[in-house]
Amino acid sequence: MFQNVKYYPGDPILGLMEQYKQDSRSQKVNLGVGVYYDDTGHVPVLECVKTVESQMVEKHLPHEYLPMEGFPGYRQACQKLLFGSEHEAIKTNRIATIASLGGSGALRIGAEFIHQWFPQAKTYVSDPTWGNHISIFEGAGIEVHKYPYYDPETIGIKFTELKQFFLQLEAGSIILLHPCCHNPTGIDPTHQQWDEILDIIQQKQLIPFMDIAYQGFGDDIDTDTYAIRKAVDMGLCIYVSNSFSKNLSMYGERVGGLSIVCPTAEEARLVQSQLKFTIRRLYSNPPAYGGNVVDRVMNNSQLFQQWEQEVYIMRDRIRAMRSRLYEVLQAKIPERDFSYFIKQRGMFSFTGLSPQQVNRLKKEFGVYLVENGRMCMAGLNTSNIEYVANAMAEVLK
Numbered sequence: 001m002f003q004n005v006k007y008y009p010g011d012p013i014l015g016l017m018e019q020y021k022q023d024s025r026s027q028k029v030n031l032g033v034g035v036y037y038d039d040t041g042h043v044p045v046l047e048c049v050k051t052v053e054s055q056m057v058e059k060h061l062p063h064e065y066l067p068m069e070g071f072p073g074y075r076q077a078c079q080k081l082l083f084g085s086e087h088e089a090i091k092t093n094r095i096a097t098i099a100s101l102g103g104s105g106a107l108r109i110g111a112e113f114i115h116q117w118f119p120q121a122k123t124y125v126s127d128p129t130w131g132n133h134i135s136i137f138e139g140a141g142i143e144v145h146k147y148p149y150y151d152p153e154t155i156g157i158k159f160t161e162l163k164q165f166f167l168q169l170e171a172g173s174i175i176l177l178h179p180c181c182h183n184p185t186g187i188d189p190t191h192q193q194w195d196e197i198l199d200i201i202q203q204k205q206l207i208p209f210m211d212i213a214y215q216g217f218g219d220d221i222d223t224d225t226y227a228i229r230k231a232v233d234m235g236l237c238i239y240v241s242n243s244f245s246k247n248l249s250m251y252g253e254r255v256g257g258l259s260i261v262c263p264t265a266e267e268a269r270l271v272q273s274q275l276k277f278t279i280r281r282l283y284s285n286p287p288a289y290g291g292n293v294v295d296r297v298m299n300n301s302q303l304f305q306q307w308e309q310e311v312y313i314m315r316d317r318i319r320a321m322r323s324r325l326y327e328v329l330q331a332k333i334p335e336r337d338f339s340y341f342i343k344q345r346g347m348f349s350f351t352g353l354s355p356q357q358v359n360r361l362k363k364e365f366g367v368y369l370v371e372n373g374r375m376c377m378a379g380l381n382t383s384n385i386e387y388v389a390n391a392m393a394e395v396l397k
Contacts, residue, residue, distance in 0.1 A: 012131070013370055020368045028366030029388055031379040034183065034347060036246055036314055039381045044249050044314075048307045052296040056289075063288065068276040070099025070257075070286045077298030078257035081215065082228055082240055089232055093265040096272035098258050098279065099286040103213045103243030104132060106258035110209060110239045111140035112278045113260075113271075114174060121207070123174040126150075128372065130183045133176060133211070147175070150185050155340040155352055157187055163200060171205035174239075180224035181214035181346025184374035188218065188345055194227045202234055209239040216247045216311035217318065218345045232261050244294055246347065247311050253290025314378075318347060321380040328389035333396060349375045357395040365391035 009015070016032040038044045069075060075097040079090050089095050100106035114121055123137045126149035137144045148161035166175070177197075182188050189197060201208055210228050218224045231238050237260075244255040258275065262268040279285070297303045319342075326341040341349060353361070353373040361367040367388055369375050380388060 016368055016370065019362075023366055023368075025366045027387065028368070029379060029384045030368050031375045031377075031388070032368045032370050033379075034246075034376055035251060036249060036318075036347060036378040037381070038314075039317060039383075041381055041383070043251070046249050046307065046310045048297050048303045048310060049248065049250065049293055051303060051306075052293050055296070056292060061288075061292065066099075066285045066288050066291060068279045068285055069097070069272065071291050071295045073295040073299045074099050074291050075257065077294060078242055078259060081221065081298070082212070082225055082242060082259060083232060083261075084222070084225075084229060087229070087232065089261055094262050094268050096260045096262060096268045096275060098272070098275045099291055100241070100256040100258050101283065101286065102245055102254040102256040103211065103241050104136060104256070105254065106241035106243070106256045107133070107136045107211060108140060109258050109275060109278055109282075110241060110260070111137045111142055112282075113274060114239075115141045116274070116278075118172065118174075118207075121172050121174050122170075123176060123209070124169065125176045126178065126182070128184055129176065129178075130211075137176075142174075149182075150187065150350065152352070155187070155350065157189060157193070159189070159193060163196065166197070166200045166206065167204060169204060169206060172207060173204075174207050174209050175201060176209045176211060177227065179210045179212045179227040180218035181348070183213065183346070184348050184370070184372065185350040186344030186346050186348045186377075187340075187350070189227075191226055194230060198227070198231050198234060198236070201231075202236060207239070208236060209241070211241045213243040214246055214346045215242065216308070217315050217347060221308060221311065237261055237263060244290070247314075248294065248297070248307070249314075250290055250293065253293070254287060255290035255294050318377050321377050321385060322349070324385050325377075325380065325389050325392075328386065329393055329396075332390070332393040336396070347376055347378045349377055351375050351392070353392070353395070360395045361391055365394075367391050 013032055020030045078097050079095055083090055100109055122143045124145050124147045125133050127146035134144050147165045148158040151158045180188055208231055215224045228240055240259045242257050245251045260271050262271055297307050322341050326338050329338045351373045355371045358369045358371055358373060
């Protein structure tokens with residue numbers, strides 16, 4: 001039965017991590033994987049998380065099954081973060097929310113729901129997008145296409161082409177959007193551009209699926225949800241997948257959520273029941289450990305404030321690395337404009353490097369980027385920033 005099984009070569013980004021680990025050079029830098037590292041090059045454990053973990057150890061919590069949809073407090077935390085604690089949609093119970101196995105799990109549950117109840121719907125993702133977006137939706141049986149987004153000439157957005165593309169789509173098409181800190185480019189629409197995009201979505205009766213994995217890494221916790229809250233205020237029915245992997249630094253605990261905003265509380269009740277049914281068929285229950293941590297941090301006012309400040313420390317460190325990279329490159333190659341590094345937001349940057357230049361960085365300097373030029377800015381620190389900037393200047397000359 002296994003003779004015709006095809007070999008899966010692995011995810012290119014995770015494969016890049018393996019190459020990095022096998023590199024024996026003492027001076028090497030991993031800027032490929034989407035993980036936040038502190039200035040010492042380590043994945044931090046946030047202080048608010050340490051506090052909660054200590055409490056959990058002292059209480060010796062039993063390892064029981066959770067409800068299929070996760071802890072009530074966890075789901076409430078997702079809703080408050082995404083929509084605002086006083087939002088009318090929350091107060092009127094119009095949002096179906098479940099805990100998920102990370103952001104990837106939220107996307108897959110949403111894709112399964114779409115395929116079950118809107119089998120004719122096609123999904124459109126930005127060109128480029130996070131590579132797993134396409135795999136997840138295709139894996140659920142959905143036809144996936146791309147819409148114009150990144151302009152390599154301006155290192156910006158092909159905004160006119162994007163709008164024209166959306167205007168010719170069929171009603172009921174699913175549009176996958178990044179509300180903040182676009183992965184992989186780091187280039188986000190302005191608020192005015194979001195208004196125009198959402199107007200077209202409403203006019204053409206398209207369905208937005210917003211994937212927010214970096215809330216707090218752009219402007220702040222609330223401002224980063226501008227597109228989400230604006231869409232709901234306009235009366236749009238939307239899907240939102242969110243993740244606590246980055247902003248709570250809990251990558252391995254797989255803590256995410258899926259929220260679907262519905263027209264009425266009764267429709268939300270029906271949607272919630274089907275989301276639970278999908279969970280039951282796939283994995284039955286979400287993990288408890290990470291869910292407990294999220295619940296306790298997000299629903300304690302003191303810990304929540306501490307968490308916000310820790311998120312902004314991470315955000316500001318990334319901004320500082322962007323600024324320093326810009327300064328060094330601009331000084332070394334003054335005839336070229338590198339201001340896009342400080343205009344982009346979040347953990348990622350489209351550097352403008354070609355695959356050949358990326359390969360040179362890896363071979364000659366041990367600096368690892370994704371082949372398309374995407375750099376994880378969080379891999380930079382005060383110890384390696386000068387080395388990386390000088391290496392980039394060399395391959396750009």
